[in-house]
Amino acid sequence: MTVYIDPPTWPGHGRMWSHLVSDVSFEELHAFAASIGCPPRAFERDHYDVPEAHYADAVRAGAREVGSKEIVRRITDAGLRRPKGRPASPTSSASPASR
Numbered sequence: 001m002t003v004y005i006d007p008p009t010w011p012g013h014g015r016m017w018s019h020l021v022s023d024v025s026f027e028e029l030h031a032f033a034a035s036i037g038c039p040p041r042a043f044e045r046d047h048y049d050v051p052e053a054h055y056a057d058a059v060r061a062g063a064r065e066v067g068s069k070e071i072v073r074r075i076t077d078a079g080l081r082r083p084k085g086r087p088a089s090p091t092s093s094a095s096p097a098s099r
Contacts, residue, residue, distance in 0.1 A: 003064070005064070006065075018052070021071050
């Protein structure tokens, strides 16, 4: 299992955030996120938003640290990128709670 996380450099809601992705499948991503306690509501189209306070937990659990551009490259190359405004297939990007 290989999942990736970028540095917590994305501001929002008074915190800094990271993105957690898989370059294999959404199933792998959902399983890893659940294992580190990410709530299903943290899933957004093709990634999980991880608050800075939980970044180290994700890395300790096995997420590989990469830059933000590498995150986008990996999920684009894997066919898992779902930018805003682009429809996603109902099975590929559904959150675990909606399945």
